[in-house]
Amino acid sequence: xxxxxxxxxxxxxxxxxxxxxxxxxxxxxxxxxxxxxxxxxxxxxxxxxxxxxxxxxxxxxxxxxxxxxxxxxxxxxxxxxxxxxxxxxxxx
Numbered sequence: 001x002x003x004x005x006x007x008x009x010x011x012x013x014x015x016x017x018x019x020x021x022x023x024x025x026x027x028x029x030x031x032x033x034x035x036x037x038x039x040x041x042x043x044x045x046x047x048x049x050x051x052x053x054x055x056x057x058x059x060x061x062x063x064x065x066x067x068x069x070x071x072x073x074x075x076x077x078x079x080x081x082x083x084x085x086x087x088x089x090x091x092x
Contacts, residue, residue, distance in 0.1 A: 013030075
């Protein structure tokens with residue numbers, strides 16, 4: 001089975017960009033990056049890529065995002081969206 005995990009060694013990246021840093025300084029910077037990391041930009045990029053590649057492969061995404069919009073408002077009595085998140089560690 002193919003592995004779909006993207007990993008980055010942050011300490012190695014810091015040392016690649018600034019090879020003149022001491023190990024202690026590079027480690028301190030890498031620790032700070034890890035402690036403050038925000039995955040928003042990465043997930044937004046993946047979301048954009050999903051749309052781009054699905055279009056390129058002729059894959060229809062509409063109706064497959066886990067959001068159900070009732071056909072008739074009378075079904076629920078209001079216009080509440082029903083969310084059905086995919087099975088994921090992000091959606092327990």
